[in-house]
Amino acid sequence: MRKRFSLVLIKPSHYDDDGYVIQWLRSAIPSNTLAVLYGLALDCKERRVLGDDVEIVISAFDECNTHIRPERIARQIGSGPGLVALVGVQSNQYPRAMDIARPLRAAGVQVCIGGFHVSGCLSMLPEVPAELKQAMDLGISLFAGEAEGRFEQVLRDAWQGTLKPLYNYMADLPSLDGVPMPILPATRIKRTGGKITTFDAGRGCPFQCSFCTIINVQGRKSRRRSADDVEQIIRRNLAQGINRFFITDDNFARNKD
Numbered sequence: 001m002r003k004r005f006s007l008v009l010i011k012p013s014h015y016d017d018d019g020y021v022i023q024w025l026r027s028a029i030p031s032n033t034l035a036v037l038y039g040l041a042l043d044c045k046e047r048r049v050l051g052d053d054v055e056i057v058i059s060a061f062d063e064c065n066t067h068i069r070p071e072r073i074a075r076q077i078g079s080g081p082g083l084v085a086l087v088g089v090q091s092n093q094y095p096r097a098m099d100i101a102r103p104l105r106a107a108g109v110q111v112c113i114g115g116f117h118v119s120g121c122l123s124m125l126p127e128v129p130a131e132l133k134q135a136m137d138l139g140i141s142l143f144a145g146e147a148e149g150r151f152e153q154v155l156r157d158a159w160q161g162t163l164k165p166l167y168n169y170m171a172d173l174p175s176l177d178g179v180p181m182p183i184l185p186a187t188r189i190k191r192t193g194g195k196i197t198t199f200d201a202g203r204g205c206p207f208q209c210s211f212c213t214i215i216n217v218q219g220r221k222s223r224r225r226s227a228d229d230v231e232q233i234i235r236r237n238l239a240q241g242i243n244r245f246f247i248t249d250d251n252f253a254r255n256k257d
Helices: 032-047 070-077 091-106 116-124 130-137 151-160 227-239
Strands: 003-011 054-062 082-086 111-114 141-144 166-168 196-199 244-247
Touching: 003 032, 003 070, 003 151, 032 054, 032 151, 032 196, 070 082, 070 091, 082 091, 082 151, 091 111, 091 116, 091 130, 111 116, 116 130, 116 141, 130 141, 196 227
Parallel strands: 003 054, 003 082, 082 111, 111 141, 141 166, 196 244
Antiparallel strands: none
């Protein structure tokens, strides 16, 4: 009998000034981070990184266009092994991410939080801030850096029930050449403003603009996907009826070639 591992990817929204979660019937564009993690998760599923007898069941949600109910997610995962990954969490989204994570942890669900807030704090601050310590005290795992080449280890640890309090890869940012492509199911994309998806053709920036945090999180080395990889991203999306693209690169002028 095949075993089951539930992986739930959530891009959290944030609160407005009155404390309500900001949501739309259709949000503007899909989250690139959610697409990146979904693509990595699919690759792990296809390679059966948890074993030939283990099926990884992947769900992906963007709270900007979907109601997130932690108690329902906890019931979905049940008593079996699983992981809820709160992805691409920026500083203004971190309080909401924690409000999603707390009831999940209370129900015994494994939770990991990653994104710019975690990575930026560990990169730029002299010590781990109180809100990140609080998360780890609750048994929430934190992920700093980029997940290419590392996500399968997080899944293996979650499968074994041995998630580390902190995965810190800020000093070792990966190459983007030949890595699994960012992708989201068309059903998710169609919850946004149109048949448009997102991808990053490159990360990092060699410049030192004082107003920008990119160099502190994605590094000062310019890393990029090959032209063949970008073509495959476009072709795979065209195959599911998605023909418009928002490229999330921070600076197109950084790559001289």
